Amino acid sequence: MPAPVFCRGQDCPLYKSIKEVSDTVELRYYDASHWISFTECDEHGGGGGEFMKLFHYIGGDNDMKMRIPMSTPILKQQIDENCHSMSFFKPFSIAAKDLPQPLDAGVQIISQPAQAYYVHAFGGYMDDAKFDQSMQAFDAAGMEITDDSVYSAMVAQYDARFQLFNRHNEVWMPASNVSIDEKAMQTFFSSAQAASHRHHTHHAHSGPHPPLWVHLLHVAFTGLVLIAVFSGLVYLVVRGVRYLQRRYSKKDPTQLDYLPVSQSDIDLVNAAFSLGNEKPEAEKADRINASGYTALE
Incomplete structure (x- = not known):
């Protein structure tokens, strides 16, 4: 049986x-x-x-x-x-x-x-x-x-x-x-019982039963392996979440960030261009808008 x-x-x-x-x-x-x-x-x-x-x-x-x-x-x-x-x-x-x-x-x-x-x-x-x-x-x-x-x-x-x-x-x-x-x-x-005796006789020829400390060591090792695997999975999940956050939280590169500037700053820029008898480039001038904001490069 x-x-x-x-x-x-x-x-x-x-x-x-x-x-x-x-x-x-x-x-x-x-x-x-x-x-x-x-x-x-x-x-x-x-x-x-x-x-x-x-x-x-x-x-x-x-x-x-x-x-x-x-x-x-x-x-x-x-x-x-x-x-x-x-x-x-x-x-x-x-x-x-x-x-x-x-x-x-x-x-x-x-x-x-x-x-x-x-x-x-x-x-x-x-x-x-x-x-x-x-x-x-x-x-x-x-x-x-x-x-x-x-x-x-x-x-x-x-x-x-x-x-x-x-x-x-x-x-x-x-x-x-x-x-x-x-x-x-x-x-x-x-x-x-006869079948069980034959089973144990076969295993007896294969070697003695390992001592209890071997079983305990096996249990401890199995536990450590499970902990390591679980920790690795948690680490990968956290890294994946952070990657997705960085990927999808990036700003649209077509949108510009603007910082407020004063009229004196605008005059200073114009004076700098005038010193060299150079006219401001069109694209530079366009970055100073009527509302007093200049685009950051």
Whole structure:
């Protein structure tokens, strides 16, 4: 089974789509999986450090100093009013029994049994309004929404914050009282796992996964390139606007600018011409008009 396109080529949980419950809600059955999880409780609504706790673990802050490839999605859950959790999916390249032990007591390895979920997918950036829209979609699809069901819902985010477009998010709602042929599901997942194992074996021969700092450097470089391209475009637009302003703001060369002169200035000009017994040229005289203005050359 090929990974969904929204996994962006990374490992993500195996599932089988059961049916479309509505235009916006899908019923899926997920295979058993393992997650690296951290739960934080703060009655004052603080927190936010769970990502770095998990990131340090997969970056080598564990008893084996093992670097673990990043996978997708990042799973978030509001457990109750004060507590929330964040989880990273265990990649297929490492068996659960081979996972290193966390050095941080708050980081845990969670075993998640096979489970059916109602799923609502959407784009953009995740926020409270998007979560409320998912709850409304579940309600419209015939699911009863209670406080317990809201706290049992999980948010799956598949993209990094710096990805601006073509983002993919999901809200998973555990589906109870759903009839599933679990034997058929296990056969399906066994086949999918075998295909995934062959995929990872092929990539293992191609070389090890690059360390996390390489990914971070790539992200930083990509950001700098985007900034440079954007700055270049802005520069070209500004230069173009200024060029057009200069081009179309030039005065008509057939129009003359006139400055006021006094009668004494006119007499002085006439005297200068008379000194050399020279008569003023016709075109020079024409430039002194009756209104007392002379044209500038």
